[in-house]
Amino acid sequence: MSGAFLHTVFDIAAWLAAAAALSWLSRRGLQFPAQSFELPYVAALVFGAGLGAYLFGSANLWLSGQSGIARSVEGALAGGIVAVELYKWTAGIRLRTGARFALPLALGIAIGRLGCYFAGLDDFTYGTPTALPWAHDFGDGVLRHPVQLYESAAMGLFALAYVLAVLNRNTFAITNGFYLVLACYGAQRLLWEFIKPYGTLIGPFTLFHLLSLSILLYSAFMLATAPKARPVHERAVA
Template identity: 50%
Template sequence: MLAIPTAPWAHGLFDILAWAASALTGTVLHRWRLREAAERLSRVTGPGYFAALAAGALAGAWAMGSINSLRMTTPMVSHSIAGALAGAIVAVEGYKWAAGIKGSTGTAFVGPLAIGIVFGRWGCLFAGLPDRTYGVPTALPWAVDLGDGIGRHPVEVYESLALFAFLLVFVIALAARQSWAYRRSFYVLAGWYGVQRFAWEFLKPYPMLIGPLNIFHLLCLGLVAYGCAFYAADRRRERATARRGAVPVLRRDDEPV
């Protein structure tokens, strides 16, 4: 069992590191491979897009986090990265539908979001038991003691490593100029986040909502469904465009190509 030094302020420190790493990653990827994707995004979206993204993320984060934490032994309001991701997706896809924007607009956010979670989850770990993101007890050799003498699954580390693995695959795919990395990587990220988070939720002492599933299990199933459905739809658009011999372009419905 590994004894982990914890302190409530650690979460804030790692949040700062996460934001810094996100900004740096976004800048590097933009200059290296994603300048064109960012330029396409700026051409077809307006201020309303980013307002919808921010509002959806904020609402989703606090709504989903609080639905879970208010049902715990000591009720309290809280926020959740899974809720923020789901809320942002709902708000942005709604905005895109209203504006007639086709195709993925999330490629530029993939790297920053992934690295942000990689760093942020370590903050959850070092914040200790008050953060309420700890795992259930286990006797595994890598169990962590967060100050109460009980060995627990380091679920925060599991999630961090899972997102780091995705980030490596994403960067390798960008280097190889694979189509999915440029066109559909956000859908892959949403699906992968949902799959890995769904697994770790069984290792958390959260209140059940339906059978053995908690609110985040259901949220993750939604993320997986979204990723798969939108990936398949964009793949069909890409094939149809290729058959017509045209270059695929992110666009509004009323814009000529």
Template identity: 50%
Template structure:
């Protein structure tokens, strides 16, 4: 069992580092592939980014806080999964209103991945008050967050999974793989939701349907979204 030093304020440090890392990743991506930033700028307006920000904030707090409604103590919180879903819904509504039918998420893939990879360390070091810890386990890599109980380091599971996807994506993009330039956002959503769905079984969150918690249901929705958008894009490209 690995003893992990924790402090509630570590979550905010993790958030700050995640935002900084995401900003650097966005800068690198847009310099490496400037045409992608150009396409995004040509297809959007300030309203796009305003909708994205509002949707992300609402989704983050609704999902984070809603997850505690069935707990003994209801606690206002925020969730990266909720922010991602809220941002997607808001952007899709904005695009529908503007008559834009193509994907605009490619430029956000690397920043989002880097943000998740870094941000989850903040969740881990925030400890038990963060309410993102894993269920008890006797595995040799179990972490002790201060209560003497070995737990699944679910934050590190997620961080590792998304780091692997990030490496695969960047290598594929540098090689010119078609999916990495046309379906990277959809691939990221599918991979993120699938791995998050798995780790949710090792979190002590209240269930809503059978063994599934609110994030299981959200991840199922994101997987369907990613697959449908991917197939839609292929259909428009002639298969």
């Protein structure tokens, strides 16, 4: 099977896993803010994520000396955050609304990155050359870091930890899950960017270094300013 076909298969699997995660969370008796399922909220999220995905993905191609249009998971995440925060600000919504997306996001990225791995060179998500024993030849005879698998493993481990937190009714982890998954994603992505062949923007840092750092700072601020959580059974998750 071609890499493009496998990429599509894993993209579909990622969306299905995200939907299954939402269903599983609802069956655990957790009640999340209704605003995150309202049409204007979803519209802002989809628009921001789509714009960010293509804007940052294509910009990274340009900075790396390549032409064309590309998508970026991190760009979609950043665009979605900005769009939703702007929508909430204009709509006067002060409630934190991202908690329901923590597990779906982690699972979606973990599975979706497997598709990037199987897509090979055309996906432009591989790592720099390495002599490590787990290096992978994507078809051109060069052994490279399979950074797609690194990212998949990191987000898969977060998903497992989050599931355990839900099963143990860990109020802090459930209430602040979205910001915890952002912190995990931003930290691991910042690390992997040092072993990717992307063009730099400022000194040794790529566009995605700066984007990862922005996501990390955002999540750190939201976690530091999180209201004191009451036990999960006493209220809806914010």
